[in-house]
Amino acid sequence: MKAYLVLDLSVNDLARFKTYIDEIPAFIAKHSGRYIVRGVEPTTIEGNWTPERLVIIEFPERAMAQAFLDDPGAQDLFELRHATTTSKLLLADGCT
Helix, strand or coil: CCEEEEEEEEECCHHHHHHHHHHHHHHHHHCCCEEEEEEECCCCCCCCCCCCEEEEEEECCHHHHHHHHHCHHHHHHHHHHHHHEEEEEEEEECCC
């Protein structure tokens, strides 16, 4: 079953965040992930959720998404994202 990482973020330091933007795609590809939505400015239709930027990444299965999140080589990039953005991340399983 496919799994999706959904990232809601506001960039606080674009100059430093560019390293993350440049380098994280290789780790996503390494774990068979692909961008479905990449850094768009979404339009809120209902409710009070107002993300500034939205990213959705699809993985063939949850274990691959978790392997991406746990990848030792990506941890410095995740720390960089934490330092340069205000973000929320969730992992959701797709429909069968």
